[in-house]
Amino acid sequence: MTPELRPYCLVCDAIALLFQPYAEVVLHDLATETVVQIAGNFSKREIGEASLLSEIGFSQGEAIIGPYEKVNWDGRSIKAISAVLRNADGKAIGVLCINADVSDFHAALRTLNALVRVPIDADKPESLFKEDWHERVNEYVQQWTVARGLTVSSLSRNDKQALVIALSADGAFGGKNAASYISRILGMGRATVYKYLSQGSAP
Structure with missing residues (x-):
């Protein structure tokens, strides 16, 4: 050598x-x-x-x-x-x-791709998602955060307030126990959600 x-x-x-x-x-x-x-x-x-x-x-x-x-x-x-x-x-x-x-x-990649892949022409079953407001809330939150370059875990207090008001304006609180669900996914108390709602509806 x-x-x-x-x-x-x-x-x-x-x-x-x-x-x-x-x-x-x-x-x-x-x-x-x-x-x-x-x-x-x-x-x-x-x-x-x-x-x-x-x-x-x-x-x-x-x-x-x-x-x-x-x-x-x-x-x-x-x-x-x-x-x-x-x-x-x-x-x-x-x-x-x-x-x-x-x-x-x-x-491993092939396995992961097989697990996450959904057929292109596969639609959500209408009977299952027709009244699923949880799904609609999830999609709204995902679209709202992505549009602003945010994630749910990174939302500030002002971000959460703005999101709650936006959800309310789009009728997200019409579902039974919607406030409880939204408070859980945003990591805050239900009372805080109602506070934001009242502030958003104030003249």
Whole structure:
């Protein structure tokens, strides 16, 4: 191994240890074009084997290559990035490759997408939502906050007062126990809701 590459062996070990079991780090020596260090090995490569740097499109003028995609021997998806290592004179002496196994994350994304996806042509059942004022209140609050760049949890006292008045103007308090429900979702007492309502209706 080129002596100047030895300190990078510890870097390889540290990265692989931090992200185990999802990261493999491979150090290539350009003097011999061989693999000189592998940490977190899941590619079944071996120290001393040919680097095959053409696989990552290595050229002398590059510094960072990637990120790019690869496929592991077992079919798992790999996201990789490579860094060209240079000595004090600027000469390229090695390439450090970090391979991240992202297969589990892809699987998790597919599961999440399946859970949250609703068919495009799926309408809300009219019989279920026809009289559901809870749903109408929820949608109104969501639209009101989004339009102002807010969230329910971040509403100030003045924001809540303005929202209560806006809900009242749109008839949201017509449902039975609506005041109690609105007070709960806005995190304040029912008496405060009635106070805001009285202030909003005052001449």
